[in-house]
């Protein structure tokens with residue numbers, strides 16, 4: 001492992017941060033980021049770091065202080081504020097106690113914060129407080145775990161790191177671990193670091209560079225021993241090509257996503273769904289396809305802080321029947337049921353030993369491993385599912401290395417249970433504040449236009465995962481680049497030509513291959529044209545007919561097939577128009593084709609109700625733009641209408657405003673809000689049309 005410390009970079013951190021935060025925190029920030037940049041050392045909020053110094057209070061007095069990484073912060077990209085400052089003296093005195101529960105300990109941390117608004121520091125804060133060194137680094141390095149998680153783990157650590165480290169058995173993070181660490185340190189103060197079996201490694205130093213460099217050196221020595229010892233590579237008879245595995249993901253994910261949806265008891269929103277992200281890398285396929293894949297997969301996680309993301313064990317599917325969809329579904333369904341029953345038994349075995357009992361979590365797996373496919377990882381959103389996926393990447397790498405050198409030994413079931421049902425760990429998941437569409441996936445057609453872009457924005461703001469689809473090109477790319485800056489990985493661009501059945505099927509597959517399924521389809525793509533019937537040539541009519549009618553048919557048809565496989569209902573929302581009810585002259589092709597599409601959507605509401613799918617329509621009056629995005633309608637009718645009425649753009653908007661009862665300006669955001677009304681299932685409604693027009697008596701649906 002490379003030592004990435006560069007004096008010029010360190011100096012840059014001092015220039016940037018020292019004036020406000022002091023030189024120690026500036027260098028702490030730099031070294032923490034170096035650790036964070038190495039996924040073989042820490043993953044997603046794993047590991048923690050600290051520095052001791054002083055804090056100047058309001059009276060100008062300098063008091064001893066410790067700055068510890070706050071819980072939930074990632075070392076990668078951490079800022080100085082990511083280390084919370086605490087009053088060190090009273091923290092050190094806690095060592096006199098015999099025991100200290102986590103809740104009280106965390107309250108004590110909050111009491112000792114210098115800044116009452118600072119984030120709560122790590123559960124391992126007292127380890128940092130009790131050790132005397134100025135800088136302390138703690139990681140869950142892959143190479144260290146690959147040695148400690150073996151039957152003769154301590155011996156291997158000694159072989160790799162000699163007498164320079166102290167070795168502690170596994171102790172659950174918290175007060176007891178901190179006390180044990182302090183005692184072990186005092187027993188051997190000349191040690192350069194400490195290894196905690198089945199957990200990780202701690203290094204220290206009087207400078208940030210010293211502590212960091214010791215970490216890199218010790219982990220590198222562990223890596224060297226592993227390479228030297230690697231003799232028994234996993235045997236893979238036939239490895240599945242990644243392309244084939246990805247094809248299977250689109251086949252398996254919707255079935256599995258349906259099976260992993262938890263019934264909620266709410267008739268309007270009957271399922272709590274999850275997002276499923278695939279993992280089909282070469283290494284993972286080699287692992288699941290190997291002779292020892294099953295055996296290794298069903299061993300405990302590398303370290304206990306992984307299991308709130310992955311659960312103690314994955315679900316393993318033996319010999320999946322990819323060629324027989326009915327058999328495959330039965331196989332998956334039975335496997336999920338068995339897993340749930342086993343999870344229930346595991347909770348029952350241990351819950352009795354927890355004072356006050358536990359409220360049990362859902363019994364469903366977070367990670368599903370399948371020969372010939374790789375892994376599917378579940379989470380409440382793409383981010384948490386992605387964290388589980390990254391953990392599996394490292395789990396597979398470490399377990400493969402262990403298999404090559406010796407035999408894997410993970411934490412005992414008691415330890416796993418204790419950690420899984422550890423209230424402080426669960427706080428990391430932040431399950432409380434979930435937005436209404438957080439667990440859902442939407443596909444929006446015609447996304448790059450005015451209404452489509454507003455719908456995407458609204459859905460994203462409600463936590464939804466959104467596949468923005470439109471014809472490939474700049475408009476789609478620009479929209480997604482813009483929204484990605486604010487909403488990150490929850491928005492993807494998927495090129496789609498709604499008139500081409502192959503393109504529609506491919507777009508659905510692309511979304512399923514990203515998030516495991518689709519729950520909401522917004523049929524918004526449409527084109528307009530202005531021509532009196534006398535001048536309307538049949539080819540131009542057919543062009544509208546292909547997009548507005550056939551496009552709607554193809555998208556609804558594909559959605560219906562997908563919803564049937566997924567088995568958790570769904571929503572289709574068709575963006576209709578007031579012209580369906582109140583057509584305008586010279587607007588025959590548009591009004592007639594939209595009316596046909598509207599009728600298809602109504603029929604879908606009849607046919608799909610039995611699947612729990614609701615189909616509703618929103619019918620806006622003219623929308624010409626959203627922000628800088630002009631609608632297709634504008635390009636077609638805007639200039640023409642302006643000319644016909646002798647108005648400019650503002651004047652035309654005013655004309656439309658004046659013609660409705662409420663004298664309201666109708667915006668794309670209004671249409672998006674109407675879509676949201678149906679998407680969040682506020683009422684048990686299907687086959688209905690919600691006008692968004694400020695009140696146009698002629699256009700009221702009847």
Ligand code: ZN
Pocket residue numbers: 047124138139140173199200
């Ligand atoms: Zn740790």
